[in-house]
Amino acid sequence: MKYVDEFRDGQLAKGIATAIARAARPERSYRLMEFCGGHTHAISRYGIADLLPANVEMIHGPGCPVCVLPIGRVDQAIRLALEHGVILCTYADMLRVPASDNLSLLKAKAQGGDIRMVYSTSDALNIARKHPDRQVVFLAIGFETTTPPTAVAIQVARAEGLRNFSVLCNHVLTPSAMHAILAVEGGVKLDGFVGPAHVSTVIGSDPYAVFARDYAKPVVIAGFEPLDVMQAILMLIRQINDGRSEIENEFTRAVTPEGNRKAQALVAEIFALRDSFEWRGLGSVPNSALCLAEAYAEFDAERRFACDYVAVPDNRACECAAILRGEKRPQECKIFGTVCTPENPIGSCMVSSEGACAAHYTYGRFRESA
Amino acid sequence: MCLAIPACIVEIQNGDQAIVEIGGVRKECSLVLLENAQIGEYVIMHAGFALSRLDPEEAAETLALFARMGQEAA
Amino acid sequence: MSQVKSGYARPLDLKNGRVDLAHGSGGRAMAQLIAELFAAAFANDYLGQGNDGALLPAASGKLVMATDAHVVSPLFFPGGDIGCLSVHGTINDLAVMGARPLWLAASFILEEGFPLADLQRIVASMAEAARAAGVPIVTGDTKVVEQGKGDGVFITTTGIGVQREGIEVGGDRARPGDVILLSGSLGDHGMAIMSKRENLDFSAPIVSDTAALHGMIDSLLDAVPTVRVMRDPTRGGLATTLNEIAGQSGVGMMLDEAAIPVKPAVEAACELLGLDPLYVANEGKLIVICAPTDAERALAALRAHPLGKESCIVGEVIDDAHRFVQMRTALGGRRMVDWLTGEQLPRIC
Numbered sequence: 001m002k003y004v005d006e007f008r009d010g011q012l013a014k015g016i017a018t019a020i021a022r023a024a025r026p027e028r029s030y031r032l033m034e035f036c037g038g039h040t041h042a043i044s045r046y047g048i049a050d051l052l053p054a055n056v057e058m059i060h061g062p063g064c065p066v067c068v069l070p071i072g073r074v075d076q077a078i079r080l081a082l083e084h085g086v087i088l089c090t091y092a093d094m095l096r097v098p099a100s101d102n103l104s105l106l107k108a109k110a111q112g113g114d115i116r117m118v119y120s121t122s123d124a125l126n127i128a129r130k131h132p133d134r135q136v137v138f139l140a141i142g143f144e145t146t147t148p149p150t151a152v153a154i155q156v157a158r159a160e161g162l163r164n165f166s167v168l169c170n171h172v173l174t175p176s177a178m179h180a181i182l183a184v185e186g187g188v189k190l191d192g193f194v195g196p197a198h199v200s201t202v203i204g205s206d207p208y209a210v211f212a213r214d215y216a217k218p219v220v221i222a223g224f225e226p227l228d229v230m231q232a233i234l235m236l237i238r239q240i241n242d243g244r245s246e247i248e249n250e251f252t253r254a255v256t257p258e259g260n261r262k263a264q265a266l267v268a269e270i271f272a273l274r275d276s277f278e279w280r281g282l283g284s285v286p287n288s289a290l291c292l293a294e295a296y297a298e299f300d301a302e303r304r305f306a307c308d309y310v311a312v313p314d315n316r317a318c319e320c321a322a323i324l325r326g327e328k329r330p331q332e333c334k335i336f337g338t339v340c341t342p343e344n345p346i347g348s349c350m351v352s353s354e355g356a357c358a359a360h361y362t363y364g365r366f367r368e369s370a
Numbered sequence: 371m372c373l374a375i376p377a378c379i380v381e382i383q384n385g386d387q388a389i390v391e392i393g394g395v396r397k398e399c400s401l402v403l404l405e406n407a408q409i410g411e412y413v414i415m416h417a418g419f420a421l422s423r424l425d426p427e428e429a430a431e432t433l434a435l436f437a438r439m440g441q442e443a444a
Numbered sequence: 445m446s447q448v449k450s451g452y453a454r455p456l457d458l459k460n461g462r463v464d465l466a467h468g469s470g471g472r473a474m475a476q477l478i479a480e481l482f483a484a485a486f487a488n489d490y491l492g493q494g495n496d497g498a499l500l501p502a503a504s505g506k507l508v509m510a511t512d513a514h515v516v517s518p519l520f521f522p523g524g525d526i527g528c529l530s531v532h533g534t535i536n537d538l539a540v541m542g543a544r545p546l547w548l549a550a551s552f553i554l555e556e557g558f559p560l561a562d563l564q565r566i567v568a569s570m571a572e573a574a575r576a577a578g579v580p581i582v583t584g585d586t587k588v589v590e591q592g593k594g595d596g597v598f599i600t601t602t603g604i605g606v607q608r609e610g611i612e613v614g615g616d617r618a619r620p621g622d623v624i625l626l627s628g629s630l631g632d633h634g635m636a637i638m639s640k641r642e643n644l645d646f647s648a649p650i651v652s653d654t655a656a657l658h659g660m661i662d663s664l665l666d667a668v669p670t671v672r673v674m675r676d677p678t679r680g681g682l683a684t685t686l687n688e689i690a691g692q693s694g695v696g697m698m699l700d701e702a703a704i705p706v707k708p709a710v711e712a713a714c715e716l717l718g719l720d721p722l723y724v725a726n727e728g729k730l731i732v733i734c735a736p737t738d739a740e741r742a743l744a745a746l747r748a749h750p751l752g753k754e755s756c757i758v759g760e761v762i763d764d765a766h767r768f769v770q771m772r773t774a775l776g777g778r779r780m781v782d783w784l785t786g787e788q789l790p791r792i793c
Contacts, residue, residue: 001375001392001393001712001715003412003429004376004392007433008775009436010702011440012433012440013775013776014440014776015437015440015441016440018440019439019442044779046773046774047778050777051775051776051777091417119417119418119717120417121417122418123418146416148403148421149416149417149418149419152400152402152419197374198374198414198422201374201414201421201422202421202422224374231439250432252428252431252432253424253425253429253432254414254422254423254424254425254428262404262405263403263421266403341785343785361782362780363779363780363782364779364780366778366780375715375716392715393708393709393715394649394709395650395712395716397716
């Protein structure tokens, strides 16, 4: 696969690994957070930790939209399917997330809920067209990469007068989450960020400037492939050594400073900023999520259906909050790997394959067992 | 997050709909979020939509950079 | 006035007809379905006996029996269909036990309304698969369920074979130092299925690898009778099968990612859907675990057979009390290849 295979080359990886080992000063440690769940997955799946010196530690951040979605939001989707009889369309990632009453979307489907997995919002629109007599709700999740497709769907629904289509909107924003992590009093000590790949193709590299400025933390935007991640780590180490805190772009083949203006404009038209939104693990974060703009209220499932959000606290033994903020590692959670496993996930970090706990359990738990 | 993949536009049908190809696999992809996409261009596709273009020159430069890292360190 | 022909029965409308409840009721309609569709296609002396069970000759040696239900959807996919899949699947279950497959039984659960034309296609495919494999379908059963209570057709095949003399294979026989061989590329079947499923449609040159492996296994055992483990990595893929064996044998495994063959189109399709080829189903591949001294000969025997041309060594068995299956990644790092969690669902995030 072009533009994929070349960026996974083992020989080149060795070269970058050697450069990292040379650059990392032995007298200090480097704590770097990779924000994006896709990067967490890549790091675990390729065993990148084995290629880094011991004093370079990767902290897994909350950039996994499945992981940060509160239980109460999944409950809303389930209620729409089971109590309101809608056709609930969702990306596959959400199907196994545990919600209240021992349910998940998959279990609700087994109970008779009409819950359908879609790969794209276009599929959800097709379902709405095919079933004009049924209400079709699309469960919208994701950071800025996934928001434009939802915007397009709403625009198309309006143009076609698809009155039976609506969206349960849970889109969240990356820079706000990064603020929330950095602003935590006495929070996790971080030396730099590996910035998300595809979110940045949409929002551009400009929005990260504020982190370098206000928090004096370097950010290197990294592509999706393992070599990209390693190169970004090298660039971060060099910045830290030099005492610089700049925004650098490693993913120049796809990220520009201004990003995708067309997508941004569409999102700005269709969506509005929520005053605040509850994030699993981070609590209430201001200006961090989107809802449908007033002009598109007719497509807002939260307004169309009597289905209010009810906050549900996490299991008390669950350390997801601390793990999502990078304060604890999965292994430090008392129920990790015993009660809480990918088969029986208690918290959000274990549910998505990109969650820190799931990634560590699935790909890396042999490291502790040696 | 964001499982997205570089794919080559092989066909454009009525303006915004395209067929892209990756490794011999063809899939439908919407170009509505991009301006002036051409056949032969590589785009990054996510959930059925092309979100950005891939710049071949920058890609080549990045790979060359990786190779240089290795040589400098060696 | 012409005389009504005696014994006249209107033949099955195989072009436009559909299965109806009468076909499962045990009466004339069912007898006709069996005679004109099933028996005509499977055509062998045992079926011709026409009794409730097939009377088989005495077999010399230890008997092996295996059974498999097939519920694949869609029923027809690039490279095969539920019919040949069900024949190959049970033949392979017997063959990996070191047994020569002798006879198959096939039972069908048909959904009311299922087109007879499709049923005929499936049955013809089964007949051809059985004939090519040299394993006749000697007895069977048919039931019909109401519309909405079945996915078109479900097929269960059961097979009986005789274990080859002197062959001892089993999932608990792998030992540290043993070599792990794989007969060809991973993920072909699972991705061929995905390529036809609703909501995940894409036109790709991916063809199911469904095949009967007993011929290749016979040549392998001729060359290396001391093979320790044989298994075909079906549902759950290579990863699941190796984890099962590691658990049974009380060992660990170390795989080499660079050595594992995956066709480019399968790799791309997996990439698109966020799936890992290690967990995708195969229906015509073999895993062999043998002592290191046997590895070269085993590899040569597999490669000499048309179904095993791409055979390769993919890893080794190691000492590990945790029974982990690990892998050296193409990048030079290490990761676990854990048990599959739930259903393999495509990711977008």
